[in-house]
Amino acid sequence: MEKFSEFITEAKEEKYRLLIVSNKPDKNEFFHTTQRFLDEAKKLNISAYALMAESANIVDGQVWNSGDEKNKFDISTEDTICIVRGSVARRDAYLDLVSQLEKLGVSVVNSRETISICADKYRTTLRFADSGIPTPKTALVQSEETLQSSLDIIGQEYPMILKTLRGSKGVGVIFIESERQLNSLIQLLWKQDEKTEILLQSYIKSDFDVRVLVLSGEILTAMRRDVVKGDFRSNYSQGAKVKEYKLNDEEIAICLNADKAVNGIYTAVDFIKNGKDTFVLEVNSSPGTEGIEEATGRNLIKEILVHFKNRENWRWVSHEIGRYELIKLEGIGSIVANFDTGNSARCIIHADKYDVKNGIVIWEAQGKKYKNKLIKMSKWERGALAAEVIERPLVQIDITFNGTTYKDVKFVIDDRTEKTTKCLMNQDFMKRAKVMINPSRKFVVTDRYNDFDLF
Secondary structure (H helix, E strand, C coil): CCCHHHHCCCCCCCCCEEEEEECCCCCCCCCHHHHHHHHHHHHCCCCEEEEEHHHEEEECCEEEECCCHHHCEECCCCCEEEEECHHHHHCHHHHHHHHHHHHCCCEEECCHHHHHHHHCHHHHHHHHHHHCCCCCCEEEECCHHHHHHHHHHHCCCCCEEEEECCCCCCCCEEEECCHHHHHHHHHHHHHHCCCCCEEEEECCCCCEEEEEEEECCEEEEEEEEECCCCCCCCCHHHCCCEEECCCCHHHHHHHHHHHHHCCCCEEEEEEEEECCEEEEEEEECCCCCHHHHHHHCCCHHHHHHHHCCCHHHCCCCCEEEECEEEEEECCCEEEEEEECCCCCCCEEEECCEEEEECCEEEEEECCEEEEEECCEEEEEEECCCCCEEEEEEEEEEEEEECCEEEEEEEEEEECCCCCCCCEEECHHHHHHHCEEEECCCCCCCCCCCCCCCCC
16 A cells, blocks of 8 residues: 555645643553654654543633643644544533634544544444445434334344444444344343443444545555454454555545545544445544554554644634624724625725825725725736726735634725625635635624624
């Protein structure tokens, strides 16, 4: 298999800060993969901090563990990337930490949405169905009364697989050989905890499974894990033997589609083979590296950290806003802006008239005059069949939107008297603000008022 580094294009490397959100294990200071990230980050001169979900504090752009107040770690949307370990998915309170980081604009690997999908095996199955990804027949068991309906969906053939909806490292995956065993086990599970969520899956015999690491939409590496003797599982944590695996073109396509189905950034796709057929079992949103580094002989943690030195590989969670929202322009006031997803050119603000003198743009709207330093005269073509060259002044204005101030946003001053909206925001600002437009809604995160309403 080609090394992942061969897929990386030349890009300017930038320093960044690494935050790892995890849980504290019972015996060791950190789990294996968390410690590996800390060790490799230190070698690469990357500032790193492990935030334990049980004791995490997030206040005013800083994080720290309770009892470690002297080592507060600065975070920001500009320079911080966060890697979330799988144990965080155990409790919603821990996942809320991820949501806090997303709200603060930190690039999170992976998003809470992706983590939640991967942690819920049935929800993952639904995503696979939507994307046409081959997977064993699966049915949710809501109650003893609906058990037969679930069996009808997967075909009442034994053996079959029973899974708890949440589980990892092969725990919560049970081989069922008879109807009596199935009924007894379900009764036992619900007697221990009536909230235990169960699904059934058709059993597909295979002597091994394959784990594929996917990073930013490319295959990082893959390993084969042989089924443990006397067991049906093939997890490294259960003692499975591992070795590197070369994927064929079909397997590559299936794994990339599975990663895309959960909107992953860094994931592990697990599949089995039955003859030539491939069946995806699950996607893991926080794969460990102990087994696969042994299988491949590669320092995968280092490769991942180097990969994120390129800011083009960072992703942020986009927050939904309406097509129209209120923004506040520094020194001017508030205005209703049209967030136009088709505008790849420039932000524009209306002026009834304007003049440029000695590098200053003097413009007027709603009977009020404003002054801004001229950046340059911006030229572009307007129209399609009979395009004319337009030249308008370009200025910079600080704007506040949804509680955040954005410095030096470039606006073209133009007469938009004939236009429906008097302020137009472009794609570059939407990326900067990390927003996603819902074209069917207006004023999702702001309220409209008439102080300086040019809408």
